[in-house]
Amino acid sequence: MCEVADTSKPRRIAIIGSGNWGSAIARIIGTNTLKNGKFDSTVQMYVFEEIIDGQKLSEIINTKHENVKYLPGFSIPPNVVANPDIVDAGKDADIFVFVLPHKFVRAACQPLVGKIKPTAIGLSLIKGFDITPGGGIELISNVINKLLNIDMAVLMGANLAGEVAAEKFCETTIGCKDKEAGKLLKELIQTDYFRVVVVDDINTIEICGALKNIVACGAGFVDGLGYGDNTKAAVIRLGLMEMIKFADVFYPGSKLSTFFESCGVADLITTCYGGRNRKVAEAFVKTGKKIEELENEMLNGQRMQGPQTAEEVHIMLKNKGMEERFPLFTAIHQICQGNLPPTQMINCIKNHPEHV
Numbered sequence: 001m002c003e004v005a006d007t008s009k010p011r012r013i014a015i016i017g018s019g020n021w022g023s024a025i026a027r028i029i030g031t032n033t034l035k036n037g038k039f040d041s042t043v044q045m046y047v048f049e050e051i052i053d054g055q056k057l058s059e060i061i062n063t064k065h066e067n068v069k070y071l072p073g074f075s076i077p078p079n080v081v082a083n084p085d086i087v088d089a090g091k092d093a094d095i096f097v098f099v100l101p102h103k104f105v106r107a108a109c110q111p112l113v114g115k116i117k118p119t120a121i122g123l124s125l126i127k128g129f130d131i132t133p134g135g136g137i138e139l140i141s142n143v144i145n146k147l148l149n150i151d152m153a154v155l156m157g158a159n160l161a162g163e164v165a166a167e168k169f170c171e172t173t174i175g176c177k178d179k180e181a182g183k184l185l186k187e188l189i190q191t192d193y194f195r196v197v198v199v200d201d202i203n204t205i206e207i208c209g210a211l212k213n214i215v216a217c218g219a220g221f222v223d224g225l226g227y228g229d230n231t232k233a234a235v236i237r238l239g240l241m242e243m244i245k246f247a248d249v250f251y252p253g254s255k256l257s258t259f260f261e262s263c264g265v266a267d268l269i270t271t272c273y274g275g276r277n278r279k280v281a282e283a284f285v286k287t288g289k290k291i292e293e294l295e296n297e298m299l300n301g302q303r304m305q306g307p308q309t310a311e312e313v314h315i316m317l318k319n320k321g322m323e324e325r326f327p328l329f330t331a332i333h334q335i336c337q338g339n340l341p342p343t344q345m346i347n348c349i350k351n352h353p354e355h356v
C-alpha cells in the first residue's frame with residue numbers, strides 16, 4: 001500500500017550537495033525553516049567531504065557556519081547541519097533538495113536507495129542530462145525518480161549563486177505537477193528577494209536549465225574572439241531557437257510560455273553574461289588551454305556543466321542523425337572537444353538555418 005506523508009508533523013529537509021549553489025540555497029532554506037512551522041528547523045546538508053588546511057569541510061561548516069571553499073564570505077544559518085554521511089543526512093527527510101554537479105548524481109545518490117522515507121519528495125536544482133545505455137538522454141529528475149522512487153519537482157532560474165547569496169533580487173521557476181506540493185516548495189524557497197513562480201511544465205524547465213549552459217559556452221567563445229554584444233545577442237537568440245526546437249522535437253507538449261519564465265530567457269541571459277561557463281569558455285579561446293585545465297585553474301573545485309552537457313546532447317543527436325538540425329549545439333561541442341577552431345563559431349552563426 002502506498003504510504004501517505006504525515007502532514008501534522010513539521011517536514012524535515014535534506015539538502016544533497018553543498019557546492020556554490022548548494023550553499024547559497026542552504027542560506028535560504030535555513031532561514032525559511034526557522035520562520036515556518038511547516039518545516040523542521042534542523043536542516044541536514046550532505047557534504048562531499050574534503051580536507052581544507054588540515055580540517056574537514058563538514059566540521060568547518062558546522063563550527064564557522066560558512067562554506068569557506070565553495071561560498072566564502074557568506075554565513076550559513078547554524079540550523080543547517082553539514083553531514084558527510086548521505087544516508088544519515090537523508091534518513092528522516094520528507095523533502096530532498098538535490099544540488100550536485102550532474103555527473104556525480106548517480107554515484108552520490110546510490111547509497112540512499114531503500115534507505116529513505118517512501119513518502120519523501122524531491123526538488124532538483126541540477127542542470128544537465130544523463131546518457132541512457134541506448135545513447136539517448138535522460139532528465140536528471142527522472143534519473144533520481146527511478147533511482148529513489150520518489151516524486152520529483154525541479155527548480156531552475158536566473159540564479160547565479162553569488163548574487164543570490166548577496167540577496168540581490170531575482171526570480172526562479174519551480175516545476176511541480178502536484179499543486180499542494182508546489183505550494184509547500186514555494187514556502188520553503190521564496191523570500192522577499194528570491195521570488196518563485198510555480199508551473200507544471202517540469203520537462204521544459206529542466207531542458208532550459210541544461211541547454212542554456214551549452215549556449216553560454218558559445219557566448220564565452222565569441223567574447224574570447226573579441227566580438228561585441230551584438231554578436232553575443234545573436235548567439236543567445238540562435239541558442240534560444242535551438243532550445244525551443246529541442247523541446248519540440250524530443251519533448252512534445254512542451255509549452256512555449258515556459259521559455260518566458262525565469263528558467264528560460266532570463267537564465268540564458270544571466271549565464272551568457274555572468275556565469276562560469278561563459279568565463280571559462282572565453283579563457284579557452286584566449287589561452288588555448290584545455291577546458292578541464294582551465295576549470296581546475298579558475299574555479300577552485302566548482303564545475304561548469306556546459307561542455308559535458310554539449311557532449312551528452314551530441315551523443316544523442318549523432319545517434320539520431322540530427323546534428324545538422326542543431327548546428328549551434330554541435331559546433332559548441334566540437335569546439336570544446338578541440339575538433340573545431342573557436343573561429344568556426346562565427347561561421348556557424350553566419351550560416352545558421354534560421355537565416356535561410
Ligand SMILES: NC(=O)C1=CN([C@@H]2O[C@H](COP(=O)(O)OP(=O)(O)OC[C@H]3O[C@@H](n4cnc5c(N)ncnc54)[C@H](O)[C@@H]3O)[C@@H](O)[C@H]2O)C=CC1
Nearest residue numbers: 018019020021022048099100101104126127160161302303
Ligand atoms: N553555482 C551556480 O551559480 C548555480 C548552479 N546551478 C546548478 O547546481 C548544480 C550544482 O552546482 P554547484 O552547487 O554550483 O556546484 P559546484 O560547481 O560548486 O561543484 C562543486 C561541488 O561538487 C562536489 N563534489 C565534488 N566531487 C564530488 C563527488 N565525487 N561526488 C559528489 N559531490 C562532489 C563538491 O564537494 C562541491 O560541493 C549544477 O547542476 C549547477 O548547474 C544552478 C544555478 C546556479
Ligand SMILES: O=C(CO)COP(=O)(O)O
Nearest residue numbers: 157158159160275276277
Ligand atoms: O545556472 C547558473 C545561473 O542560473 C549558473 O551558471 P554557470 O554554471 O555558468 O555559472
